[in-house]
Amino acid sequence: MSNVEFSDKILTLNFETEVNTMKIAVVGFGAAAIGFVSEAIKKGHKIHIFERSKDVYSSSISGLRSDGKLFVSKDMGGDLHIPIEIQREVIDYYTSKLSETDRKNIKTGISFAKDSEYFEIFYSKGFEPVNSRFFHIGTDKLASVLKKIYDEFMESKNVKFHFAVKIDNVILQDGKIKVQSENFDDMFDYVVIAVGRSGHKLVNRIAEKHPELVLSGNVVDIGIRYEVPNHVVKKLNEEMYEFKVKMRTKTGYMVRTFCNNPSGKVVLEKYEDFVTVNGHSNSMAETSNTNFAILCSTSFTEPFNDPVGYGSYISKLGNILAGGRKVLLQTYEDFVKCKRTKKIGRVEPTLPNNAYVLGDVNLVLPRRIALSVSEFIQKLGEVVPGLAYPDNLMYAVEVKFYSNKLDNGKYENLKFIGDCSGHTRSITYATAHGKMLAQNL
Ligand SMILES: Cc1cc2nc3c(=O)[nH]c(=O)nc-3n(C[C@H](O)[C@H](O)[C@H](O)COP(=O)(O)OP(=O)(O)OC[C@H]3O[C@@H](n4cnc5c(N)ncnc54)[C@H](O)[C@@H]3O)c2cc1C
Structure with a gap:
């Protein structure tokens, strides 16, 4: 399912960037990335999604692959204030990807x-x-929900998926950001780290270089x-x-x-x-x-x-x-x-x-x-x-x-969303976190 294009040595990441649109890298494709991309896509930015798993189904264990219970609550899911209306929008977004019969039968x-x-x-x-x-939603229905989301994102000419690409480092450089993996590196205007808890190695590497990002743990x-x-x-x-x-x-x-x-x-x-x-x-x-x-x-x-x-x-x-x-x-x-x-x-x-x-x-x-x-x-x-x-x-x-709590106010163009930011711990909160960030782009 990957549409990664490997040339002899590097991955080619060429979109023509228009005025006022940014070249954005989203690292990880879980709940937070879904929330972010679903909004950012509307703004014409060129978005590259890097996911270490080989396809949309086989990503690391999370509530998006197992169980899929979506909560609306002001008391659980993270320490962010996520307005109830936004939480409801997140639920509507996921449940709209179910077939009509499954939607009617949702518990x-x-x-x-x-x-x-x-x-x-x-x-x-x-x-x-x-x-x-x-x-x-239930474990058995999650794969088709993810596939629907993936297909919708793929329809946009502004989104490119790069599966089986594990990002090893992200480096701030002259106002831009270098994203590195084993096979390539490339510069981006704006980078969103959405690697969940399983991506702690990457987050730790960034935090070691930038201790000012860490609020608490x-x-x-x-x-x-x-x-x-x-x-x-x-x-x-x-x-x-x-x-x-x-x-x-x-x-x-x-x-x-x-x-x-x-x-x-x-x-x-x-x-x-x-x-x-x-x-x-x-x-x-x-x-x-x-x-x-x-x-x-x-x-x-x-x-x-x-x-x-x-x-x-x-x-x-x-x-x-x-x-x-x-x-x-x-x-x-x-x-x-x-x-x-x-x-x-x-x-x-x-x-x-x-x-x-x-x-x-x-x-x-x-x-x-x-x-x-x-x-x-x-x-x-x-x-x-x-x-x-x-x-x-x-x-x-x-x-x-839990991940360390990170400060998203430190850099204009490097942001941490979802569980890897330390501020969320549920599908709803992680998705809403990504969505709200993209709304303010
Ligand atoms: C077994 C389990 C069941 C759960 N059940 C529920 C539930 O029913 N309801 C609920 O609300 N919450 C549940 N949760 C919590 C919920 O899954 C998370 O809060 C939510 O998925 C966080 O979203 P995220 O986008 O931050 O991270 P994730 O959804 O984990 O996504 C992170 C993505 O980043 C990728 N990645 C990691 N490192 C890299 C890297 N270096 N380069 C490229 N890609 C990388 C991973 O493969 C993954 O796809 C569950 C968690 C687990 C572990």
């Missing part, structure tokens, strides 16, 4: 509407219910994936599909639920040198379990400055105990009793059995995190008793890495 709901009976019940037990509206979320039978959360799932709550536990850590997948599956998230756990669901119900993450937000102060290292280290420890590229699985009861699980009970794991080993999650999670998770589940059980059934399943480790 949607509201997490903790103020008049929901659950709002008060969770609140009274110390939880902060998070209000959001969501639309679930040092955050990582660590916890487990929890799996319960559907019937336990049937009412909750029916009412809001995605229930999101957070709570400050006695340890001082804020713990939250994340990414609820009714009738979903637990999956491995594969990194180069370790695996973690995640969950997803298709648009058609597939299993009799619901899974969601329970995550502790940890943030550190000096001299510590390696949250990615910390999260990776804990994940690797889990893999070591599981004997390789596998995760640990334990029942909730055994976790509370600090006992290795040897036999599972009534809940059948949805992760294939060659991807986990029965063990003791207490040997992996630092005590403060283990205590926080334990307290959180116990409190969940006070609201919905089945949420603390002894044979519910805990998979470890689940980790959410």
Whole structure:
């Protein structure tokens, strides 16, 4: 699908640039890039998109390739102020790429509407219910949505895709910007870095050269994936599909639920040198379990400055105990009793059995995190008793890495959008971030 034209030595990037239009490089083709290009295209700029994956489908793991839950919320998705109207435009944009039948069948709901009976019940037990509206596209429908977007962009003579091109460096030079990869380098008027969290190497390289760009960092979320039978959360799932709550536990850590997948599956998230756990669901119900993450937000102060290292280290420890590229699985009861699980009970794991080993999650999670998770589940059980059934399943480790927060005000023509900017962590926010930047071009 690539339309990269390689000459003997370099990639040819020739558009005729008109007055008032810029030659723009967009590095990465994920949610943020989609938002940016969908607007920038209207302004006649010449846009080159560099994506390291070989085509539009095979990019690194993200919500655009897996699950595809779109949220409208002022309380989650990032620290930017994204007006609700813009968030709605983002949802309309993605859902308009579905077939009419799929659009009609899209699952949607509201997490903790103020008049929901659950709002008060969770609140009274110390939880902060998070209000959001969501639309679930489903893993099985995402490929066709991406293909439609790609085809539409391809129709514009101002956009060129360059797949299988990993950008290694971006260098500010005399008011212009040099974009470099193994095979070529070229100068651009304006460069947008949209490489998500998986592009941290490139962002780190730029930040090393330009420390003035870095505002703050040092955050990582660590916890487990929890799996319960559907019937336990049937009412909750029916009412809001995605229930999101957070709570400050006695340890001082804020713990939250994340990414609820009714009738979903637990999956491995594969990194180069370790695996973690995640969950997803298709648009058609597939299993009799619901899974969601329970995550502790940890943030550190000096001299510590390696949250990615910390999260990776804990994940690797889990893999070591599981004997390789596998995760640990334990029942909730055994976790509370600090006992290795040897036999599972009534809940059948949805992760294939060659991807986990029965063990003791207490040997992996630092005590403060283990205590926080334990307290959180116990409190969940006070609201919905089945949420603390002894044979519910805990998979470890689940980790959410964050990028350092970067300052987009430092340079006129070098911008960071989406998750790599450290300011977003959802499809809606990342897409809106890109869209809003392009609107102001
Ligand atoms: C498994 C998983 C499930 C998720 N599910 C959801 C969900 O249901 N709902 C939700 O709102 N959020 C979800 N998220 C979070 C969501 O995917 C991200 O917040 C969002 O995709 C961020 O968009 P982005 O454009 O910043 O980065 P991405 O969408 O990750 O895109 C970055 C792109 O840059 C490319 N790239 C990286 N480095 C380079 C380089 N050096 N050169 C060229 N290209 C490069 C990558 O291949 C990738 O295609 C999920 C995340 C994961 C990991």
